[in-house]
Amino acid sequence: MMTIKNYVRAQSLEEAYTLNQSRRNKIIGGMVWMKMTSLNINTAIDLCDLGLDTIEETDTAFSIGCMATLRQLETHEGLNAYTCGAMKKAVQDIVGVQFRNCATVGGSVYGRFGFSDVLTVLLAMDCSVELYKGGIIPLEKFAAMMKDNDILVRIHIQKTPARFSYEAMRAQRTDFPVLTVAASTLGKLAVGARPMRAMVMPFSGDDIDTIAEQAANTIPTAKNLRGSKEYRTHLVKVLTKRALEGLYGN
Amino acid sequence: MEIKLILNGKAVTDHIEADTLLLDFVRAHGCYSVKRGCETSNCGLCTVLMDGKPVLSCSTLAARADGHEITTLEGLQEEAADFVGFIADQGAEQCGFCNPGFVMNTIALLRENPDPTDDEIRQFLAGNLCRCSGYEGQLRGIRNYLDQRGGRHGI
Ligand SMILES: Cc1cc2nc3c(=O)[nH]c(=O)nc-3n(C[C@H](O)[C@H](O)[C@H](O)COP(=O)(O)OP(=O)(O)OC[C@H]3O[C@@H](n4cnc5c(N)ncnc54)[C@H](O)[C@@H]3O)c2cc1C
Ligand code: FES
Ligand code: FES
Numbered sequence: 001m002m003t004i005k006n007y008v009r010a011q012s013l014e015e016a017y018t019l020n021q022s023r024r025n026k027i028i029g030g031m032v033w034m035k036m037t038s039l040n041i042n043t044a045i046d047l048c049d050l051g052l053d054t055i056e057e058t059d060t061a062f063s064i065g066c067m068a069t070l071r072q073l074e075t076h077e078g079l080n081a082y083t084c085g086a087m088k089k090a091v092q093d094i095v096g097v098q099f100r101n102c103a104t105v106g107g108s109v110y111g112r113f114g115f116s117d118v119l120t121v122l123l124a125m126d127c128s129v130e131l132y133k134g135g136i137i138p139l140e141k142f143a144a145m146m147k148d149n150d151i152l153v154r155i156h157i158q159k160t161p162a163r164f165s166y167e168a169m170r171a172q173r174t175d176f177p178v179l180t181v182a183a184s185t186l187g188k189l190a191v192g193a194r195p196m197r198a199m200v201m202p203f204s205g206d207d208i209d210t211i212a213e214q215a216a217n218t219i220p221t222a223k224n225l226r227g228s229k230e231y232r233t234h235l236v237k238v239l240t241k242r243a244l245e246g247l248y249g250n
Numbered sequence: 251m252e253i254k255l256i257l258n259g260k261a262v263t264d265h266i267e268a269d270t271l272l273l274d275f276v277r278a279h280g281c282y283s284v285k286r287g288c289e290t291s292n293c294g295l296c297t298v299l300m301d302g303k304p305v306l307s308c309s310t311l312a313a314r315a316d317g318h319e320i321t322t323l324e325g326l327q328e329e330a331a332d333f334v335g336f337i338a339d340q341g342a343e344q345c346g347f348c349n350p351g352f353v354m355n356t357i358a359l360l361r362e363n364p365d366p367t368d369d370e371i372r373q374f375l376a377g378n379l380c381r382c383s384g385y386e387g388q389l390r391g392i393r394n395y396l397d398q399r400g401g402r403h404g405i
Contacts (some may be wrong), residue, residue, distance in 0.1 A: 096377010
């Protein structure tokens with residue numbers, strides 16, 4: 001069972017960052033993941049007073065505060081119009097509405113979970129991560145980095161004109177996904193729940209069969225209790241096809 | 251530490267531990283409709299409304315609720331009374347353990363979308379698990395309630 005000795009609502013990012021340099025202190029997002037761990041936390045650092053729970057949209061970009069919830073991603077009209085509904089499709093089967101009102105974008109992306117629908121869909125976009133000390137870096141780079149004690153402040157999505165699609169295979173509607181695929185006409189194919197962290201395969205052209213074959217041949221998969229390596233590799237091919245058909249039509 | 255919040259319309263001030271869960275806090279204040287089911291964020295039994303939105307109290311710190319408005323089924327009896335009879339009429343409650351969570355989330359659904367389709371009901375209630383029924387009774391109960399008040403008869 002997770003325990004917490006002290007709780008602090010940080011009044012600035014500097015205060016949160018300073019506290020977060022101690023290994024025994026932890027930022028809490030929605031806490032739904034952390035709650036399942038047996039961490040003994042000295043100080044839980046809450047960012048909820050810092051106004052980071054909004055999704056801002058301009059003509060050229062979206063800026064998503066780390067405390068925005070998955071439900072906000074699901075219901076934001078601008079975000080779903082831009083992503084052709086891919087954002088909603090990616091998060092709508094994550095447990096339930098109450099859960100998605102708790103789980104945050106910051107916790108989901110910082111966690112770089114192997115099963116993440118959120119990371120997969122964002123990787124198909126022109127997306128970057130704003131870190132308090134580390135500055136703004138491409139999401140693809142962040143996804144591959146080791147975890148450190150920085151703070152993920154916001155996610156930025158450039159509204160580069162593109163189409164998006166999202167596919168996931170689940171054994172049961174609200175279970176963790178067995179495999180996730182997001183594709184965009186930006187030439188990015190993101191594959192997650194491999195079950196390792198999601199990764200991007202760049203592609204060009206619109207020959208769906210060739211790209212699906214290439215994805216199955218190059219994207220590493222592995223087994224876990226939800227599926228074998230072979231099954232996942234098969235799913236890479238099938239879901240890539242479906243995702244590309246979603247982009248280009250049949 | 252001290253927190254102040256509004257619980258079912260009444261101001262409450264209390265001392266809590268840093269890791270007190272909202273679930274334990276509301277139960278300590280007499281809200282026994284809020285239940286501990288899975289405690290791993292999966293079952294929806296612990297659903298409460300925080301500033302009107304349904305959240306899982308098993309995974310929310312009471313400290314996070316400081317300064318906010320929390321509502322449990324105890325504070326929503328009238329709103330719930332409208333439709334719980336329709337669910338009971340379908341025999342959807344067997345042991346009844348899941349019921350408060352279902353009712354809370356149905357209230358949240360109907361506030362957000364007063365005339366949902368069957369698929370919208372299934373989608374919204376997907377995070378509420380029931381170990382006894384096959385969910386069809388709950389769906390039929392909500393559908394009957396919507397139909398009698400002039401809904402669009404599901405799709
Ligand atoms: C039962 C269950 C089922 C799930 N199913 C799915 C699923 O099907 N698909 C899916 O994509 N996800 C799934 N998830 C993961 C979930 O969607 C969230 O990604 C996860 O809970 C993390 O979000 P959180 O806000 O709860 O983060 P927390 O649990 O609060 O934090 C997670 C980690 O991130 C750190 N952190 C949080 N915010 C920041 C920040 N701003 N800066 C730096 N570090 C930060 C914390 O210190 C912690 O280490 C599931 C989780 C659970 C518990
Ligand atoms: S007890 Fe909270 S979701 Fe099950
Ligand atoms: S009626 Fe028993 S858990 Fe739902």
